[in-house]
Amino acid sequence: MCLQYLIKQKKIIFSLILLVILLISFFIFNKALKNENVYFPKLNDNKDYYIEDFSLPELFTNEKLSIKQLLEKKDFSIVNIWASWCVPCEKENSFLISLSNFDNLQIIGVNYKDRNKNAKSFLNKFGNPFNYNLVDANGTTSIILGAYGVPETFLINKNKKILLKIIGPINNNHLNEINSIIKK
Amino acid sequence: MISQIGFISLFLGLSFSLLIFLFSLLDVNNNLVRIDKKILKLIFFQFCSVIFAFSFLIFAFLVSDFSNETVYNNSHSTKPLFYKITGVWGNHEGSLLLWLLVLTSFVLFFAIKSKNEPKNFRLHTILFHQIITIGFFIFVLKTSSPFNLIFPVPSEGLGLNPILQDPALGIHPPILYVGYVGTSIVFASALSAMINGYVNNEWAKNLKFWTFLSWIFLTGGILLGSIWAYYELGWGGFWFWDPVENISLMPWLSLTALLHCVVTLEKRNILKNWTIILSLITFMLSITGTFLVRSGILNSVHTFANDPTRGIYILIFLFVLIFISFIIFFLFENKNPEIKKEIFLLSKETSVLINNWFIIYFLTVILVGTIYPIFLDVISSEKISVGPPFYNKLILPFLLPFFLFMSIGPSMQWIKTNFKFKIKYIVYLFLTLAASLITVIFLNEKNILLYILFLALFYLAFKSLENFVIKKSNLAQSFSHLGFAMLMISILVNSFSSTEVIKNLNVGESFNLNNEKIFFKNVTTVKKNNYDSIQGLFEITNNKNETIKLKPEIRIYNQPVIATSEAAIKTTFLKDRFITINLIKDENIFNVRYQNKPFMIWIWISTLIIIFGGVFAIFDKTKKNYI
Numbered sequence: 070m071c072l073q074y075l076i077k078q079k080k081i082i083f084s085l086i087l088l089v090i091l092l093i094s095f096f097i098f099n100k101a102l103k104n105e106n107v108y109f110p111k112l113n114d115n116k117d118y119y120i121e122d123f124s125l126p127e128l129f130t131n132e133k134l135s136i137k138q139l140l141e142k143k144d145f146s147i148v149n150i151w152a153s154w155c156v157p158c159e160k161e162n163s164f165l166i167s168l169s170n171f172d173n174l175q176i177i178g179v180n181y182k183d184r185n186k187n188a189k190s191f192l193n194k195f196g197n198p199f200n201y202n203l204v205d206a207n208g209t210t211s212i213i214l215g216a217y218g219v220p221e222t223f224l225i226n227k228n229k230k231i232l233l234k235i236i237g238p239i240n241n242n243h244l245n246e247i248n249s250i251i252k253k
Numbered sequence: 254m255i256s257q258i259g260f261i262s263l264f265l266g267l268s269f270s271l272l273i274f275l276f277s278l279l280d281v282n283n284n285l286v287r288i289d290k291k292i293l294k295l296i297f298f299q300f301c302s303v304i305f306a307f308s309f310l311i312f313a314f315l316v317s318d319f320s321n322e323t324v325y326n327n328s329h330s331t332k333p334l335f336y337k338i339t340g341v342w343g344n345h346e347g348s349l350l351l352w353l354l355v356l357t358s359f360v361l362f363f364a365i366k367s368k369n370e371p372k373n374f375r376l377h378t379i380l381f382h383q384i385i386t387i388g389f390f391i392f393v394l395k396t397s398s399p400f401n402l403i404f405p406v407p408s409e410g411l412g413l414n415p416i417l418q419d420p421a422l423g424i425h426p427p428i429l430y431v432g433y434v435g436t437s438i439v440f441a442s443a444l445s446a447m448i449n450g451y452v453n454n455e456w457a458k459n460l461k462f463w464t465f466l467s468w469i470f471l472t473g474g475i476l477l478g479s480i481w482a483y484y485e486l487g488w489g490g491f492w493f494w495d496p497v498e499n500i501s502l503m504p505w506l507s508l509t510a511l512l513h514c515v516v517t518l519e520k521r522n523i524l525k526n527w528t529i530i531l532s533l534i535t536f537m538l539s540i541t542g543t544f545l546v547r548s549g550i551l552n553s554v555h556t557f558a559n560d561p562t563r564g565i566y567i568l569i570f571l572f573v574l575i576f577i578s579f580i581i582f583f584l585f586e587n588k589n590p591e592i593k594k595e596i597f598l599l600s601k602e603t604s605v606l607i608n609n610w611f612i613i614y615f616l617t618v619i620l621v622g623t624i625y626p627i628f629l630d631v632i633s634s635e636k637i638s639v640g641p642p643f644y645n646k647l648i649l650p651f652l653l654p655f656f657l658f659m660s661i662g663p664s665m666q667w668i669k670t671n672f673k674f675k676i677k678y679i680v681y682l683f684l685t686l687a688a689s690l691i692t693v694i695f696l697n698e699k700n701i702l703l704y705i706l707f708l709a710l711f712y713l714a715f716k717s718l719e720n721f722v723i724k725k726s727n728l729a730q731s732f733s734h735l736g737f738a739m740l741m742i743s744i745l746v747n748s749f750s751s752t753e754v755i756k757n758l759n760v761g762e763s764f765n766l767n768n769e770k771i772f773f774k775n776v777t778t779v780k781k782n783n784y785d786s787i788q789g790l791f792e793i794t795n796n797k798n799e800t801i802k803l804k805p806e807i808r809i810y811n812q813p814v815i816a817t818s819e820a821a822i823k824t825t826f827l828k829d830r831f832i833t834i835n836l837i838k839d840e841n842i843f844n845v846r847y848q849n850k851p852f853m854i855w856i857w858i859s860t861l862i863i864i865f866g867g868v869f870a871i872f873d874k875t876k877k878n879y880i
Contacts, residue, residue, distance in 0.1 A: 087579065095568065097632070193836075194815075
């Protein structure tokens with residue numbers, strides 16, 4: 070009798086735990102569905118952030134390029150994380166093209182978790198604002214960069230210091246901000 | 254007009270479902286021996302109404318009726334006939350209609366096939382199955398009707414995504430869906446068997462058919478998807494650990510564990526709880542897969558359009574099913590007590606249990622890898638990506654013991670194995686030692702673990718071959734296991750000795766790989782009905798001056814305008830030569846990617862052998878059991 074009671078109690082505790090786990094997963098999934106996928110950076114103005122060096126293959130030439138060497142070529146660089154499957158990137162592309170004719174600015178793309186072929190057809194379709202395009206096929210380098218999602222844009226100077234970090238697609242306000250920094 | 258009829262037809266289907274549910278509920282408790290004829294008729298009508306709606310959607314695609322939103326979004330009047338038809342299930346709405354069609358045809362099939370089963374078991378199965386069907390009917394009608402109208406009627410459609418314009422993609426979804434949906438019968442039947450206290454070897458005989466049927470189709474569907482990915486995505490790989498691939502692999506794993514349990518239940522009348530839980534889990538995983546793919550929560554090649562309301566609907570539906578099954582499990586568990594039987598260490602039963610535990614482990618790893626990023630994102634707003642390194646680290650080390658057990662397990666006997674030494678064991682030992690040694694030397698990998706891995710696999714292959722050729726016993730098992738061993742050997746060889754060259758080439762240039770000269774001869778342009786094609790001609794010459802011609806293509810589709818590159822593949826029994834080209838913008842050179850992929854064809858062949866094993870199992874009529 071006592072044993073049976075214990076078994077029964079065990080069963081109830083077990084089902085309660087299961088219930089709680091299930092409820093939690095339900096709410097997490099529910100919240101994940103409603104997520105707008107917009108992230109805000111934790112800005113800490115007292116501290117300077119520098120970009121870490123990494124090397125990735127170029128999209129068209131397949132040559133391995135180091136970000137540090139690329140950054141030293143111009144006064145300012147925009148590093149833009151993008152992907153052909155990312156819908157906001159399509160709109161953002163036209164903003165990047167408008168930025169591509171400054172003399173002291175170059176645009177470096179980081180192609181995030183994309184199929185090579187799709188990336189190329191994306192650039193063929195919407196235009197190619199990038200001076201270089203680094204392929205981050207498994208997404209790990211973008212994590213080192215501190216990316217929250219796609220698209221994401223960094224404005225970096227020659228000394229590898231991050232001047233501006235834009236999460237989500239670039240808009241007109243960002244464009245003005247970038248302009249004012251470059252023309253200083 | 255077409256769309257309205259289709260919608261009404263679907264609505265009728267839902268009403269039939271509700272009627273079936275009601276009548277089955279009334280019929281359960283009366284004392285008649287046979288099922289009310291009304292219910293069987295209604296099931297037939299329900300099937301007819303769905304097939305009617307489905308035909309109308311196909312018709313709308315055929316005549317390019319752009320007043321229908323689904324047709325407008327996914328078709329174009331210049332598209333070839335074949336792709337107009339496959340376009341029906343190449344999108345969210347149409348594929349759900351296909352899902353409903355398979356669901357209703359399965360319950361019809363079940364009703365016909367289960368004539369000799371107890372009445373209440375049949376009724377309860379139909380009852381639970383109707384809950385699923387009703388859920389899907391409401392889902393289709395409410396959130397994703399394929400019969401929505403647009404006004405004003407557009408003159409032309411948007412076209413089907415070119416990477417979906419492919420013959421393999423024509424049959425990949427239907428076959429995969431039969432596999433997924435087949436598990437709904439397994440699920441309903443498990444719940445029903447629990448309520449009726451029918452979890453025994455009799456039930457296992459019935460369940461076996463449905464388990465193997467789903468398993469065969471699921472394996473086939475995954476195989477087709479892999480083949481498609483191999484030659485269409487231009488990477489030369491066949492498995493990417495993409496979340497959606499994982500989602501099809503999870504039910505496959507639990508089905509595989511389940512079919513071992515079902516056989517054990519049939520032969521020995523043990524592992525009742527294992528069988529029930531695996532039956533329930535398999536279907537849950539199928540629905541979870543539907544949820545993850547259809548809600549747009551994941552980013553993947555397979556993701557359909559983003560619509561959170563769909564996601565929330567499936568999520569609620571999924572949890573309702575989970576709660577129903579757990580409540581039933583806890584209420585009726587006592588009705589099916591596990592018969593206390595001693596399980597000997599050296600027996601098939603032990604092997605099946607070990608197999609189960611390993612598969613559950615693999616399943617958990619894949620499940621965590623797939624949904625952990627979603628959880629982390631919600632809890633800490635941190636984005637991470639889980640890719641091949643994670644799976645390789647957590648799965649590869651455990652493959653070694655798994656294969657070792659798997660190579661021994663099938664040679665065990667039911668109840669208890671009496672090990673007797675025979676000369677042939679020494680023969681086997683030498684055969685496997687030699688075969689593995691040759692392979693490892695061929696691969697040039699001096700790794701003792703890899704050697705043991707091959708040892709286990711070759712032993713399994715030889716042993717299965719012996720059962721198959723000499724003893725001719727248990728065809729299903731020896732066939733599938735032989736196929737599995739071959740598959741793993743091919744995958745290992747393939748992943749260790751593939752070579753590749755990526756180069757920018759002009760016409761007239763050449764390069765060398767593995768003693769072969771690859772010469773870029775010329776480029777031609779061809780105009781086709783739905784695309785323009787740029788075709789390169791490559792000549793591959795080996796030492797003996799034999800030449801192979803390969804013609805990779807770049808296709809520029811007109812509706813919608815998308816460029817895709819088609820790989821050219823020369824398949825031989827020893828290796829595949831795989832070549833793709835890409836245009837480099839504003840320049841006259843091509844980016845050429847050339848790969849040597851050994852044993853590629855054997856990956857497909859061995860999967861087919863695995864599937865044949867399943868087919869044998871369905872027709873296996875041996876009645877011998879060991880209760």
